[in-house]
Amino acid sequence: MTAIQFIFIAGVIILFIYYLMSMRSAVAELVFLIVLSGISIFFILFPNKTNTIANKLGVGRGADLLFYVCILLFLFFVLKLFNRIRRLEKTLTELIRKDAIDEVTSSRQEPVKESGDEIDNTKDKKFTQ
Amino acid sequence: MPDISETSIFTQLMLHQINTRDVFVVLPAFNEDTVIRKVIEKLLPFNYALVAVDDGSIINLKNFIKDLDVTVLRHKTNLGQGAAIQTGLDYSLRMGAKYIVTFDADGQHKASEIERLLTPLISNNMEITFGSRFLTGASHNMPFARKVLIQLARYINYAFTGLLLSDAHNGMRAMTQAAARKVRIKENGMAHATEILVFVKQSRLRYSEVPISIIYDEYSLKKGQSGWQAARILLDLIQAKIFR
Numbered sequence: 001m002t003a004i005q006f007i008f009i010a011g012v013i014i015l016f017i018y019y020l021m022s023m024r025s026a027v028a029e030l031v032f033l034i035v036l037s038g039i040s041i042f043f044i045l046f047p048n049k050t051n052t053i054a055n056k057l058g059v060g061r062g063a064d065l066l067f068y069v070c071i072l073l074f075l076f077f078v079l080k081l082f083n084r085i086r087r088l089e090k091t092l093t094e095l096i097r098k099d100a101i102d103e104v105t106s107s108r109q110e111p112v113k114e115s116g117d118e119i120d121n122t123k124d125k126k127f128t129q
Numbered sequence: 130m131p132d133i134s135e136t137s138i139f140t141q142l143m144l145h146q147i148n149t150r151d152v153f154v155v156l157p158a159f160n161e162d163t164v165i166r167k168v169i170e171k172l173l174p175f176n177y178a179l180v181a182v183d184d185g186s187i188i189n190l191k192n193f194i195k196d197l198d199v200t201v202l203r204h205k206t207n208l209g210q211g212a213a214i215q216t217g218l219d220y221s222l223r224m225g226a227k228y229i230v231t232f233d234a235d236g237q238h239k240a241s242e243i244e245r246l247l248t249p250l251i252s253n254n255m256e257i258t259f260g261s262r263f264l265t266g267a268s269h270n271m272p273f274a275r276k277v278l279i280q281l282a283r284y285i286n287y288a289f290t291g292l293l294l295s296d297a298h299n300g301m302r303a304m305t306q307a308a309a310r311k312v313r314i315k316e317n318g319m320a321h322a323t324e325i326l327v328f329v330k331q332s333r334l335r336y337s338e339v340p341i342s343i344i345y346d347e348y349s350l351k352k353g354q355s356g357w358q359a360a361r362i363l364l365d366l367i368q369a370k371i372f373r
Contacts, residue, residue: 086368093208093317097216100182100202105223 001045008044012037147251149176153226154243155217157210158234159184166193171240172232173198180220181234182213211321215314222309229309233300242341246303249337256308256334257325259294260301264340272345278359289366290326294338298322298362301341308334319358320365 016037023029043050043062050062059065154177158165165181172179179199183190185207194201202216214231221229228250230243238260249255282297298319304312311332314321329336 089317090315092206093212096204096206096208097212097219100204100216101220101223104200104202104220 157213209317
């Protein structure tokens with residue numbers, strides 16, 4: 001085993017433990033994590049295997065294939081985070097709006113009040129870590 | 130400069146037996162400080178219901194205008210003009226507004242011209258009216274660079290909504306209660322101007338444009354939108370299209 005393999009395997013194991021600790025009992029995530037870690041350790045130990053897959057897909061080297069896959073994954077996560085920020089922004093907006101209106105209406109007790117205008121903040125949204 | 134007689138608003142509204150207190154004027158404000166006071170003082174004689182939305186200004190807007198007859202809603206943090214307008218609409222609807230006008234708080238609009246926007250709503254059966262600085266009858270002294278930018282914005286609006294108005298991103302609009310219920314601004318930033326057109330298109334609101342004048346002084350130019358912000362608006366629009 002070369003030094004770089006040792007470093008990478010140690011890194012994967014540390015990440016695995018870190019995610020395991022911050023995870024909240026989601027079986028699907030656990031399975032996904034184990035499979036992912038297993039695959040990465042396998043390819044770290046036998047880097048030549050990536051070449052075989054790359055050749056089958058029409059890419060020259062395994063390292064190149066990995067690079068392309070990483071770009072795709074990176075973009076995917078950026079979009080996911082982006083979406084989450086938008087969602088958070090929406091919730092924040094609704095909360096601040098409700099607060100601003102409530103502050104004025106509660107102190108003054110105006111007669112007109114319609115039920116249709118209430119903002120629904122209870123919609124269940126999953127915010128996983 | 131030609132100006133509408135100040136009394137005509139009362140005759141117009143009285144003719145149709147409309148209480149001026151049913152007309153809500155929403156003023157989104159972010160760090161307008163003392164300028165908004167002048168704007169509100171000019172609006173007060175018309176006896177509209179005034180709603181200032183303080184969009185998380187650094188100095189609480191209330192400090193400047195607490196002695197005036199105006200409702201101040203305060204966002205605890207800065208969200209953007211679109212969010213402020215929607216808050217104003219929500220509040221106005223809850224208070225039973227029959228007509229809602231949006232009006233910039235930086236002093237670039239004329240209080241006396243609100244009537245022009247209301248008239249088609251009251252008599253012509255329009256549901257929403259947009260102020261336009263380019264229609265004949267409107268006086269303006271606009272810097273060239275901004276003119277170009279707004280022309281560009283018009284066609285961007287057209288690309289996104291299919292409506293080609295003579296002016297884009299004019300802060301002065303008026304709508305009926307029914308139209309206001311169809312408007313639900315999700316673009317917190319400046320892209321709301323385009324988003325409102327989307328609601329007009331979707332709900333097939335009857336709309337028209339009304340010539341109004343814009344006063345460009347040093348202050349409103351400084352507060353106005355730069356080319357950089359225009360790029361930001363375009364980005365917001367594209368994002369909204371992708372992530373809707």
